[in-house]
Every structure is written in C-alpha cells, then in structure tokens.
Amino acid sequence: MSKQAELDRIYKRIADEYHALNAKQVAYAIREVGRVRAEVAELLTEFAADDGTIKRQRLSRLLRELDGVERDLRKYGTAAIDEIIEKSASFTTSAVSAGFATVAGVPLITGSFERLNREVVNYVTRRFGEDGLVLSDRIWGTSGDIRDAIGASLRSDIIRGESVGKMVANVRKAYDNETWKIKRLVVTEGNTAYRTASALSAQRSEVVSWVKLNDNGSRHKNHESHRCYVLAREDRYGEGAGVFKPTDSEIYMPHPNCSSFITAVLDKRYL
Numbered sequence: 001m002s003k004q005a006e007l008d009r010i011y012k013r014i015a016d017e018y019h020a021l022n023a024k025q026v027a028y029a030i031r032e033v034g035r036v037r038a039e040v041a042e043l044l045t046e047f048a049a050d051d052g053t054i055k056r057q058r059l060s061r062l063l064r065e066l067d068g069v070e071r072d073l074r075k076y077g078t079a080a081i082d083e084i085i086e087k088s089a090s091f092t093t094s095a096v097s098a099g100f101a102t103v104a105g106v107p108l109i110t111g112s113f114e115r116l117n118r119e120v121v122n123y124v125t126r127r128f129g130e131d132g133l134v135l136s137d138r139i140w141g142t143s144g145d146i147r148d149a150i151g152a153s154l155r156s157d158i159i160r161g162e163s164v165g166k167m168v169a170n171v172r173k174a175y176d177n178e179t180w181k182i183k184r185l186v187v188t189e190g191n192t193a194y195r196t197a198s199a200l201s202a203q204r205s206e207v208v209s210w211v212k213l214n215d216n217g218s219r220h221k222n223h224e225s226h227r228c229y230v231l232a233r234e235d236r237y238g239e240g241a242g243v244f245k246p247t248d249s250e251i252y253m254p255h256p257n258c259s260s261f262i263t264a265v266l267d268k269r270y271l
Contacts, residue, residue, distance in 0.1 A: 003104065003266060004265070004266050007099070007104070007263070007266060010099035010102065010103065011099065011264070012261075012263075014096060014261075015216075015261035018088070018092065018191075018194050018261070019259060021087075021088075022088070022187060022190045022191065022194075025084045025087070025186050026182070026186045026187065028080065028084070029081065029084065029182050029183075029185075029186045030182050032080040033073060033080065033182055034179075035072075035076055036072050036073050036076065036146075036175075037168075037171060037172060037175055039072060040066075040150060041168045041171070043062070043065055044062075044167055045164060047061075047062050048164045052163045052164055053158075053161050053162065053164070054164065055158075056159065059158050062154065062158070063151050063154070066147055066150065066151050069150070070143055070147040073143035074139055074140060074143045077139045077142065077143055077185075078136070078139055081135065081139060081186065081189060084186055084190050084193075085121050085125065088191075088194050089116075089117040089120040090117050091194075092193070092194050092197035092198055092201070093109065093113050093117055093120075093201055096197075096198055096201050097109050097113075100264065103266075104207060104266060106206075106207055108202070108204075108205045108208070108264065109204050110205065111204050116200055116201065116204065117197070119200060120193055120196045120197045121193070123196055123252070127192075127249075127252075129253075142181045142182060142185055145178060145181060146175060146178045146181075149175070150171050152174070153173070154167060154170075154171065157170055184256060184257055187259070188256045188257055188258070191258060191260075194261070195253070195261065195262050196252045198211070198263070198264075199211050199246045199248075199251065199252060199262050200246065201264075202246040202262075203247060205264065207266060207269070208265060209245075209267055210239055210243050210244065210245065210246075210265040211244055211245075211262050211264055211265060212240070212243050212244070213228065213231050213232050213242045213244060213254070213261075214242065214260060214261050214262070214263060215228040215229050215231075215242075215260045216228075216260055216261065226255055226258070227258075228254035228255060228260040231244075231251060231254055243265060
C-alpha cells in the first residue's frame with residue numbers, strides 16, 4: 001500500500017469517528033436546548049387555576065412570558081453549538097496530525113494547535129452563508145421557530161380547555177417536532193468545523209500542497225444534486241478529481257447537512 005493510500009485510509013477512519021462524534025453532539029444539543037421544557041412546565045403551573053386549566057383571559061400574558069423562554073433557547077443553543085464547534089476543531093487537528101505522522105514520519109502541523117483551533121472556531125462562527133446569515137442568526141431563527149411552535153401548542157390547548165398536564169405533554173411533542181432543525185444546525189456547523197480544521201491543518205503543513213474533497217453519497221438518495229458531489233468530481237487545477245487548494249473555502253461547507261470530508265494529498269517528495 002502506498003503512503004497516500006495509507007493516509008487516505010486513516011483519514012477515512014477519522015471521518016467515521018467524527019461522524020459518530022457528531023451524532024453524539026446532535027443528541028447533546030437537543031438535550032441542552034430541551035431544558036426549556038422544564039421552564040415552560042413551571043410557567044404553566046404558575047398560570048394554572050384551581051381546576052388545573054389556564055383561563056383564556058391569561059393567554060396573552062402567558063404568551064408574552066414565552067419571550068423569556070426564547071431567550072433561554074438562544075442561550076442554551078449558543079452554548080451548546082459553541083462547545084460543539086470547539087470540540088470538532090480540536091478533535092480534527094489532533095486526529096489528523098497523529099495519523100499523518102504515522103504515515104509520513106513528519107508532523108502535519110507546524111505551529112500552535114491552539115491558534116489553529118481558534119482560527120477554525122472564528123471562521124465557522126463568523127462565516128456568512130449563502131443566505132447572508134452568520135451562525136448567531138441561525139441560532140436566533142431556530143430558537144424563534146421552537147418558541148412559535150410551543151406558543152401555538154399552548155394557544156390551542158388553552159382555548160380547548162386542556163389540563164396543564166396535557167399542555168406539558170403537547171409542549172414536549174411540539175419541541176420534538178422541531179428538533180430536526182437543531183440536528184441540521186449541529187450537523188452543518190460541526191462538519192464545517194471538521195472540514196475547515198482538516199484544510200487549515202494541511203495549509204500549515206510543509207509536506208502538503210493540496211487537499212481532496214471526498215463526498216459521502218451513500219447517505220442521500222438525491223446525492224447527485226448536492227454541491228459536494230459536483231466539487232468531488234471537479235478537476236479545477238489539473239491535479240485530479242476533487243483536489244483543491246487548502247484555502248479554497250467553498251469546500252469547507254459545500255451545502256447544509258453535508259457529511260463530506262477532506263483528506264491531505266502528500267507532496268510527491270514524500271510518497
């Protein structure tokens with residue numbers, strides 16, 4: 001097996017390990033943001049009448065109280081996503097550096113890991129997507145959607161005269177129906193940090209000039225319509241399909257929910 005083939009094998013293993021980590025990160029974020037359900041349950045108890053329902057006359061005030069819930073949704077979501085991005089960056093830089101040294105016999109990264117990880121975090125949190133939004137905007141949007149779903153559920157239940165116990169159960173359902181948005185956010189931003197850390201690690205290497213984008217098409221039935229599919233087959237520089245400069249930022253986030261991964265291409269002197 002050539003050194004490049006061995007390196008590709010190690011990067012694929014790292015990709016599998018990261019995707020397993022990202023699945024745990026999704027569960028963590030959903031659990032952290034879901035802490036607001038207890039706050040809503042406590043709020044409903046405060047508003048409940050002696051018969052266990054909430055009178056219609058109190059509906060407007062209750063819905064205004066959800067503004068505080070939305071603030072906590074943003075707070076919990078921001079804290080969780082920030083932690084996920086930081087851990088994704090540190091996982092990647094450590095894993096690819098160790099794997100690279102095993103094959104090439106030289107370190108991949110020259111310079112400070114801490115500085116590199118910080119650069120990855122700054123890029124992911126400050127980048128503008130095609131929608132013109134940065135990460136904080138996306139967290140605000142998702143928090144607002146969850147708040148609106150909870151508010152709609154409560155409005156309907158109060159008008160129908162449902163018990164607080166029923167309302168709490170329906171708030172849980174409303175939240176669960178919105179968790180796909182949290183998952184999309186974690187998968188998108190976590191994988192962006194993973195790919196960015198892979199590319200910037202290569203950029204700092206003295207033995208790597210190119211990186212390769214590898215698509216992960218087995219997860220999607222419409223994969224050929226995805227940007228990562230196109231990029232993984234593009235020969236932009238005459239170096240082969242999917243080969244780019246480490247600074248080509250479009251490969252950091254080809255599209256939302258993208259699970260593609262980046263591998264380093266060894267300089268021919270080290271093959």
